Amino acid sequence: MPSIQILPELLINQIAAGEVVERPASALKEVLENSLDAGARAIEVELHAGGTKLLKVVDDGAGIAPEELVMALARHATSKLLTLEDLERVASLGFRGEALASIAAVSLLTLTSRTSEARHAWRIEARGGELSPAEPASGSLGTSMEVRDLYFNTPARRKFLRTEATELAHCDEVFRRAALSRPDIAFSLQHNGRVVWRLRPQAPLERVRAVLGDEAAQALLPMDEANGNVRLHGFVASPAFNRGNRDYQYIFVNGRFVRDKLLAHAIRQAFHDVLHHERHPAFVLFLEIDHARVDVNVHPTKTEVRFRDPQAVHQFVFHALSRLLAGTRAGAATAPEPETALYGATNAAEGYTSAWNPTRQVPMALPVREAAAFYQTLFGGKPATLPTLPSTEDSNDAPPLGFALAQLLGVYILAQNQHGLVIVDMHAAHERIMYEKLKSALESERVARQPLLIPATLSVGNLEAATVEENAEALAQLGFDMAILSPTTVVVRGVPAPLRDADPVALARDVLHEMAEFGATRVLTEHRDAMLSTMACHASVRANRALSVPEMNALLREMEITERSGQCNHGRPTWTQISLAELDRLFLRGR
Ligand code: ADP
Ligand code: MG
Numbered sequence: 347m348p349s350i351q352i353l354p355e356l357l358i359n360q361i362a363a364g365e366v367v368e369r370p371a372s373a374l375k376e377v378l379e380n381s382l383d384a385g386a387r388a389i390e391v392e393l394h395a396g397g398t399k400l401l402k403v404v405d406d407g408a409g410i411a412p413e414e415l416v417m418a419l420a421r422h423a424t425s426k427l428l429t430l431e432d433l434e435r436v437a438s439l440g441f442r443g444e445a446l447a448s449i450a451a452v453s454l455l456t457l458t459s460r461t462s463e464a465r466h467a468w469r470i471e472a473r474g475g476e477l478s479p480a481e482p483a484s485g486s487l488g489t490s491m492e493v494r495d496l497y498f499n500t501p502a503r504r505k506f507l508r509t510e511a512t513e514l515a516h517c518d519e520v521f522r523r524a525a526l527s528r529p530d531i532a533f534s535l536q537h538n539g540r541v542v543w544r545l546r547p548q549a550p551l552e553r554v555r556a557v558l559g560d561e562a563a564q565a566l567l568p569m570d571e572a573n574g575n576v577r578l579h580g581f582v583a584s585p586a587f588n589r590g591n592r593d594y595q596y597i598f599v600n601g602r603f604v605r606d607k608l609l610a611h612a613i614r615q616a617f618h619d620v621l622h623h624e625r626h627p628a629f630v631l632f633l634e635i636d637h638a639r640v641d642v643n644v645h646p647t648k649t650e651v652r653f654r655d656p657q658a659v660h661q662f663v664f665h666a667l668s669r670l671l672a673g674t675r676a677g678a679a680t681a682p683e684p685e686t687a688l689y690g691a692t693n694a695a696e697g698y699t700s701a702w703n704p705t706r707q708v709p710m711a712l713p714v715r716e717a718a719a720f721y722q723t724l725f726g727g728k729p730a731t732l733p734t735l736p737s738t739e740d741s742n743d744a745p746p747l748g749f750a751l752a753q754l755l756g757v758y759i760l761a762q763n764q765h766g767l768v769i770v771d772m773h774a775a776h777e778r779i780m781y782e783k784l785k786s787a788l789e790s791e792r793v794a795r796q797p798l799l800i801p802a803t804l805s806v807g808n809l810e811a812a813t814v815e816e817n818a819e820a821l822a823q824l825g826f827d828m829a830i831l832s833p834t835t836v837v838v839r840g841v842p843a844p845l846r847d848a849d850p851v852a853l854a855r856d857v858l859h860e861m862a863e864f865g866a867t868r869v870l871t872e873h874r875d876a877m878l879s880t881m882a883c884h885a886s887v888r889a890n891r892a893l894s895v896p897e898m899n900a901l902l903r904e905m906e907i908t909e910r911s912g913q914c915n916h917g918r919p920t921w922t923q924i925s926l927a928e929l930d931r932l933f934l935r936g937r
Pocket of ligand 1: 376381405407409410418423424426439440442446
């Protein structure tokens with residue numbers, strides 16, 4: 347047994363680099379964030395070979411004092427916060443103090459910087475974390491960060507680098523996000539000596555036009571709504587302009603680009619009845635919220651956030667967008683009734699329910715009464731006329747969830763067991779079963795694949811195409827067979843066997859989306875459950891689909907053998923029991 351040892355500093359940084367600088371684009375993101383935090387007015391990016399040979403960012407920000415250059419490259423060294431209180435209300439893009447240390451550990455880094463106090467610039471070099479002393483250099487006010495030969499000393503990491511075009515596509519996306527986040531700043535990007543972007547400081551709409559193109563800009567509706575300490579502003583394309591994928595969807599929370607399911611869900615719900623579910627809206631939206639009400643310290647890459655009050659944020663965003671979109675409906679002069687819109691538009695058919703979705707969560711009393719009434723009409727309240735229940739002696743063999751009687755309103759399964767009435771939210775239950783099936787399939791190596799009789803094609807953007815290219819193994823492990831047909835088309839030839847009935851296009855798109863965001867490694871490790879849960883959503887029985895009694899019984903039996911089947915993937919109950927005694931009370935029996 348080897349003894350326990352503290353890891354050497356360089357190795358610690360290399361481990362951290364795995365998360366913070368997964369690829370050139372992630373390094374670029376961190377360096378750009380530093381420039382923005384430094385108050386830069388102009389930022390120039392220069393890349394060679396997709397950022398792998400050279401990744402250089404020059405800004406005109408505040409610069410770093412000569413005596414602090416070494417500190418800037420040290421781990422856990424930051425000028426952006428000092429106390430826990432600061433952490434709880436971070437306003438800067440960076441705050442963890444680990445990006446530069448991580449980048450320096452896996453590259454040849456040259457940092458040149460000059461503050462307004464210094465008479466000239468100073469330079470410091472790091473070679474795989476090994477620092478050279480600072481020396482005077484030429485350079486104007488601001489900072490130049492030059493990162494060469496990323497992963498030169500970590501071959502395992504280098505192996506994961508994809509083609510130059512793929513790495514460039516990821517860098518380009520990071521650049522677009524930064525450019526969209528700050529229209530007031532000048533940005534430029536060169537790749538292999540060719541100018542890709544040159545953006546002067548612009549009005550917000552002009553910046554969006556420059557980045558997303560004229561056609562999108564033409565369709566954009568400006569919006570700006572505030573409520574208490576939350577404000578949502580930016581642009582949403584009218585539903586007539588929509589995309590086959592989600593590449594034109596940008597959400598910034600307090601200036602930070604985020605991937606957030608809650609916000610995505612609120613937006614999707616607002617578009618629910620104005621857009622076909624296979625089409626995707628385009629938007630560039632900024633949510634400004636009191637820094638203390640959002641936690642950005644969720645993951646090292648800082649693209650995930652957690653809201654203090656998710657429910658309120660969800661409602662605010664949903665209502666703000668619903669009002670905006672109401673104006674786009676032919677003949678609809680007024681906004682939709684918020685209540686009907688929020689509670690009426692259940693997303694069950696779409697397979698997306700969530701903890702913050704109040705649909706069907708609160709009014710538990712109603713289904714109980716309805717179920718009881720239903721019971722009454724069917725059987726006249728006389729349990730004796732029901733199919734014979736297993737007697738107490740053989741109750742050990744009686745299935746705990748009993749036998750199906752009927753389906754209520756296309757949503758609930760009514761069943762009886764020896765205690766009385768069982769009500770099952772069939773959608774939630776099915777989703778959980780699928781989720782657990784996928785989990786155990788993946789645990790035993792890989793998910794079985796179901797070839798599609800008719801392959802499905804989906805139109806994709808650069809990022810999605812790159813994701814297919816670079817994640818072939820992970821996709822196969824999840825049970826997919828996907829290939830690139832053309833630069834804008836991906837074909838799906840096989841899907842995970844448990845999901846054979848799902849819409850392959852919508853399923854594939856969601857999976858690619860998560861992979862692009864979290865990377866294959868995370869999708870199969872710490873992000874695995876979220877991924878599988880997303881996939882399971884696609885398989886769920888659609889609400890309103892009529893199930894036969896044998897189908898319902900099959901679902902009940904599956905629930906009984908599925909772990910954790912008592913809750914759906916979002917933590918809501920999948921079934922409830924109403925005992926005969928409770929029913930009797932409803933009918934004032936036995937008094
Ligand atoms: P963080 O951004 O989380 O503080 P980093 O490792 O990214 O950590 O950067 C460390 C420190 O180096 C920052 O806190 C900042 O003081 C300084 N720094 C980095 N880049 C720049 C820059 N472009 N301009 C000015 N200061 C910078
Ligand atoms: Mg930083």
